[in-house]
Amino acid sequence: MFGEQQRFVLLLIAPAALLLLLFQVVPIVIGANASFRDWALYNPKKTWIGFDHYVAVISDPAFLYVVLPNTFLFMVLSVAGALVAGLALALLLNRPFRGQKLVQTILLVPLMVAPVVAAIMIRWIFNDQFGIVNVVLEAIGLEGQPWLVQRWSAFGIILLTDIWLWTPWFTLLLLAGLQSLPKEPFEAAAIDGTTTWRVFRFLTLPMLRPVIVVCVVIRAIDAFRTFDIVWTLTGGGPGRSTELFSLYAYVLAFLNLDLGRGSAAAIVGGLIILVLGVVMYRLVDRIAKA
Amino acid sequence: MPMVTHPEFLPDLPNWSRKTFFALALAAICFAFAFPVLWLILTSLRPESGVYYVHRGTEFTLGNFKEVLGQERIIEAFINSAVISTLATVFSLLVTVSSGYMLSRFTGPATRMWFGTIYIFRCVPYISWVLPLYFVVQAWGIYDTYVGLLLPHIAVHICFFSWLMKGFFDGIDPSMEYAAMIDGCSRWGAFIRVAIPSALPAISALAVLCWLFTWNEFLFALILTGNRVPVITVVMAQFVTEMGLHWNLMAATAVMALLPAFLIALFGQKYVIRGLRI
Known part of the structure; x- marks a missing residue:
């Protein structure tokens, strides 16, 4: 039925496709099915209710005016922050200096810690009574802050934690990119006495662009669905003011035990990021070809 | 073949102060990156009574590791x-x-x-x-x-x-x-x-x-x-x-x-x- 080449191609992807089917497609179909039903615990019949859950999610003011803006703000700031920090550190590590190896290892520390442990630790560091941050602030005569129970300071800490966690990832990929750039243009620039800034602006940045764009797309998709650090740091609080979209779906499904509406929320978020992802991917393609 | 010089930053400053500035900035960055983990390590060395004031007190112990390894x-x-x-x-x-x-x-x-x-x-x-x-x-x-x-x-x-x-x-x-x-x-x-x-x-x-x-x-x-x-x-x-x-x-x-x-x-x-x- 298939030619020799087709058989080879299919065999190459068969194990991956099978695993994907069993452990992603099947659960997602179950979730999608639940999103059209009244799947609450007290309703054993799981009545079909059509798009009611979707309507409820899209018309929920908390979702529209808190969760979505939070998620987008978080995504943009987290990706931008980690990109800038990662690029700066990659440029730094790309030049030889004494102790370069040691600095490089230290900068990779966030990659080694389990995010959940890092988040627990950072919650502890910013604890309003015992946290070291407030102790230091009070020691130099400033007032300690209840960091994690004020909306914007809590949001800022979540953001900083995320940037801290993901900067090494950008650093690694960008450093790998920097090291594979051709040497000649830089030598030519050095002979012409070009300033550092102009070398960066007109040589390094354009040549790194494909790597940067891929990093940004991958990271943006991940940032949109961030869950564990927010859950550990604030649980979405104070109130629901730092809730991101993954948390919103989790709370509906696990705490309110309404699997139907939780699934509907997750699917709405999935569709948003999918559209965003396709747009970004088109952009990558165009930039990579340019 | 010409030498590739690494373009220096802050070129107006004398060499030693630029070096010191560079080293200090590096140390600060490294400290910020490693701090949560340093704090974790410090906490792991304090006895149960000391964890609320990790920065104060001088008792250090390996007892936590012993207790954990015993489980x-x-x-x-x-x-x-x-x-x-x-x-x-x-x-x-x-x-x-x-x-x-x-x-x-x-x-x-x-x-x-x-x-x-x-x-x-x-x-x-x-x-x-x-x-x-x-x-x-x-x-x-x-x-x-x-x-x-x-x-x-x-x-x-x-x-x-x-x-x-x-x-x-x-x-x-x-x-x-x-x-x-x-x-x-x-x-x-x-x-x-x-x-x-x-x-x-x-x-x-x-x-x-x-x-x-x-x-x-x-x-x-x-x-x-x-x-x-x-x-x-x-x-x-x-x-x-x-x-x-x-x-x-x-x-x-x-x-x-x-x-x-x-x-x-x-x-x-x-x-x-x-x-x-x-």
Whole structure:
């Protein structure tokens, strides 16, 4: 039925496709099915209710005016922050200096810690009574802050934690990119006495662009669905003011035990990021070809 | 050949002050990056009574480590995590190297469809499949077993790693494989004996990252395991949630969990940087 080449191609992807089917497609179909039903615990019949859950999610003011803006703000700031920090550190590590190896290892520390442990630790560091941050602030005569129970300071800490966690990832990929750039243009620039800034602006940045764009797309998709650090740091609080979209779906499904509406929320978020992802991917393609 | 001089920053300052400034800035950055972990290590060395005032007091003890190492459940969790991380790495790579190779070397409707599938599932939020995944794993009777945790861990890496592997293979000239095939090598032979060896730097980079991701993963472990297969991240989190607030014990376990990750990152970073050229 298939030619020799087709058989080879299919065999190459068969194990991956099978695993994907069993452990992603099947659960997602179950979730999608639940999103059209009244799947609450007290309703054993799981009545079909059509798009009611979707309507409820899209018309929920908390979702529209808190969760979505939070998620987008978080995504943009987290990706931008980690990109800038990662690029700066990659440029730094790309030049030889004494102790370069040691600095490089230290900068990779966030990659080694389990995010959940890092988040627990950072919650502890910013604890309003015992946290070291407030102790230091009070020691130099400033007032300690209840960091994690004020909306914007809590949001800022979540953001900083995320940037801290993901900067090494950008650093690694960008450093790998920097090291594979051709040497000649830089030598030519050095002979012409070009300033550092102009070398960066007109040589390094354009040549790194494909790597940067891929990093940004991958990271943006991940940032949109961030869950564990927010859950550990604030649980979405104070109130629901730092809730991101993954948390919103989790709370509906696990705490309110309404699997139907939780699934509907997750699917709405999935569709948003999918559209965003396709747009970004088109952009990558165009930039990579340019 | 002209020397490439590294363009200096702040060129107006004298050399020594620029050097000092550079060193100080570096030290500050390193401190900021390492601080949460330094704090963790410090906490792990304080006795139970000292954890609320980690910065004060002078008693230090290795008692936390001794207590933690005395608990069978924690030893078990370490072994489980190590086994699962290693197996997940091996199988993830087996599966994704071949799928990335396919994406890179062939064109046509099958490739476009597979790439589209990978892209779409890469975007699906964890939340929307982790909960139903629990039902699936229950239904197949693999809840709270090695297999039940291992297979989803392999599945979760498929999309991302296939995508990265495609990029790596794109960067490798396929003419060697054609030459091997003209000389009588089968397609499999060309893939296994020619393409894979030339992609080894990239594969080892992914191996390091995959091991670290799995070792540190929390959400799957939390939802898909119970008492029979304790995993290190879940056990650590339980110290400060379900079993009261044992900051010192949590910290001691976390420091030990950091060690293998640290060693892997220490010796693996060379390969990661050499391999991750997308």
